[in-house]
Amino acid sequence: MSGYDVIVVGAGPAGMAAAAASAEAGCRVRLLDDNHSTGGQIWRRASGETRDSLSHGKEFLQCVDRLREAKAEIRSGTRVVAQPRPGSLRVEHENSWSDLQYERLILATGAREVFLPFPGWTLPGVMGAGGLQALVKGGLPIAGKRVVLSGSGPLLLAVAAELARRGAHIEGVYEQASLGSLIRLSAGLIGHPRKIVEGLRYRNSIRSTPYRAGSWVTEAHGSQRLASVTVCCGGKLREIRCDFLGCGFHLTPNLELPRLLGCQIEAGSVSVDAEMRTSVAGIFSAGELTGIGGLEKALIEGEIAGRAAAGKPTAHLHRRRERLVTFGRNLDTAFRVREEIATLSRDETVICRCEDVKRSALATAQSWREAKLHTRCGMGPCQGRVCGPASAFLFGWQPDEIRPPSMPASLATLAAPCENESRIDLFDRSKMDHESDTRL
Amino acid sequence: MATREQQPRVETITATLNGRAIEAPAGTSVAAAIMMHNAHCRIGVCGEPRGPLCGMGVCMECCATVDGVEHVRTCQALLRDGMEIVTG
Secondary structure, three states, rough: OEEEEEEEEOOHHHHHHHHHHHHHOOOOEEEOOOOOOOOOOOOOOOOOEEEEOOOHHHHHHHHHHHHHHHHHHOOOOOEEOOOOOOOOEEEEEEOOOEEEEEEEEEEEEEEEOOOOOOOOOOOOOOEHHHHHHHHOOOOOOOOOOOEEEEEHHHHHHHHHOOOOHHOOOEEEEEOOOOOOHHHHHHHHHHHHHHHHHHHHHHHHHOOOOOOOEOEEEEEEEEEOOOOOOEEEEOOOOEEEEEEEEEEEEOOOEOOOHHOOOOOOOEEEEEOOOOOOOOOOEEEEEEEHHHHHOOOOHHHHHHHHHHHOOOOOOOOOHHHHHHHHHHHHHHHHHHOOOOOHHHOOOOOOOOEOOOOOHHHHHHOOOOOOHHHHHHHHOOOOOOOOOOOHHHHHHHHHHOOOOOOOOOOOOOOOHHOOOOOOHHHHHHOOHOEOHHHHHOOO | HHHHHOOOOOEEEEEEEEOEEEEEEOOOOOHHHHOOOOOEEOOOOOOOOOOOOOOOOOOOOOOOEEEEEEEEHHHHOOOOOOEEEEEO
16 A cells, blocks of 8 residues: 555654654654655764764654654655645655655655855855755865855854864854844843753854854855855955855745645745644645744644644644744844845856856846746756745745646656556565664 | 774775776765765856755755766765766
């Protein structure tokens, strides 16, 4: 049988908590993720890390243990590409595909960094802040390398601390938000002692590193790869030599799958009720998708969604969630990107990195659709995941409707008929992991 | 390799990058392996070298040909023994 009571898409904190809660309530649960192991971005394991040496804490291990005990089926390296019919997801795993049937679906696809264009941002060595951290956890040697972090959001400080711990020379952290914004945010942290402790711990670990508010990278320099950046700090420009630049402007939810499935989106996140139900019957959503809010919000929302999908009461969790939702909204306000950032790109600066569409080519377009039709902006393999949010910020364009596939997929996956039963053995239980979690 | 000296128990993976033998510790992503050997991942439409941006399978900047399969998101693939990686 390929049918599940609950399918959860995304194995970060929200998805793991949701899958665990549903499975504990007796549901047959399948947890899918496109990365090679569970944990999502925040719980990404570094290569060689063991259960004892994990840099992130007990909550991850609790989720791993709960999933194992409740016998939730985990499948990593699996991408959802389409919904052939309601109640069915077409997924791709390595080079094969399958259709999975569900009664209830929980979407927990998380968030990505917002990348905004500036001259030189396409040079190898310029990455997202989280992107650089992911590469380092994936084995990129960083000891002794000079790193600049820039953009916006709490991630910058967290990445600086992690990379410094691994021996990187952090040349500076340049946060575009004003000092006033950061002070207002800190004042609102009174009810969130854990966040204060976390922030202080990060700051303390990079004491000797400059952290500048109201500052940003204006340009990256280099011929074949990054050699230096120019930063604007207190109105003055300064060049800093570096090996890597990690630059991301806070986070944006990965809305492609919820939009493909017809879930209502409001103000850039999935609309949900108190039990995490979306506007589509049987589909729930949790974590960053419902608004950027971080780990604690993701865990509590996952718990609520997982319980609600299994028909269990959730009312005792609602108040805690509300407080964390408010915290997330305060983050959005504090790290709202200033307009000066929109003026960094020049006529010759690439906006769409997949198709190399330059800013000058977009000058006359009135909408995202027009830009796509006339210039191929947003038509490349990332399907506008990078230049979509960038052009929304630069030009105020709204995204179009999403059409399948939600991710590039092989022709065989796309062309296959609905529900080919013979394919189901691909997901044979005997081959099922915890495979990726055995070393934990 | 510094990483190997720090973690002597970690197994070493041998693969090829554009026909040249490379080594990296087990658990290394293909994207990290490409970067640590000073290669870019792909060539942009206008001929510029490109490397990873998002590190999480979203931006497609790290795509390369792995074991004959084109457009593999190398940040989401783990390096395996005997793997043949060809960059743009």
